[in-house]
Amino acid sequence: MPKNSKPVRESKVIMTELVLPNDTNPLNNLMGGRLMHWMDIVSAIAAQRHSNRVVVTASVDNISFSQPIALGNVVTLEAKVTRAFHSSMEVHIVVTSENLNSGEKFESNRAFFTFVAVDQSGRPISIPEAVPETAEEKELYDGALRRRQLRLILGKRMKPEEANELKAIFKLEEEKVKK
């Protein structure tokens, strides 16, 4: 492994929370904002574990809530860095919910958060590369560049014509349609 790099697996963080009354809405289901707070914390720890730096949240990709999570359920959040760029890194979070009485478990959502490592003055600072090892880690690593380009375009930090990775995908799709 190159000197300034670390395996993705070393950034892994698992956080377990119990849904308490103070976390819920009037329907006794977990509030979305509380879940997003936990997602921010678990992914920030993964980013700090990878970079050994102070990190700030730069962006959060869209999060959808497919099923409610009930009071008393256990929520497990698993986060891992997918890919590191210069000062920023993408973190993948998988959230599962478990009913301890019935044993039923379901995946509640997945999301990508981006963090930037900063120095004591809040200026971006370079970080080690993240090396994927498993097939899933490699797939997430490969997709990270196109997700980065998409979020930088949406954040008005990149011109669409500069997004080569995204353009290549659209070109491939165009060729498939023509065939």
Ligand SMILES: CC(C)(COP(=O)(O)OP(=O)(O)OC[C@H]1O[C@@H](n2cnc3c(N)ncnc32)[C@H](O)[C@@H]1OP(=O)(O)O)[C@@H](O)C(=O)NCCC(=O)NCCS
């Ligand atoms: C994130 C932040 C440090 C970027 O600083 P900046 O001076 O704009 O820095 P740069 O333009 O050099 O970008 C630094 C990195 O951030 C990334 N970045 C900046 N905005 C981004 C966004 N909206 N989405 C994803 N990545 C972003 C850049 O791509 C770059 O990554 P790279 O170094 O890996 O190539 C700065 O905008 C900031 O401090 N934001 C507030 C963070 C915060 O307080 N979060 C909590 C909100 S309550």
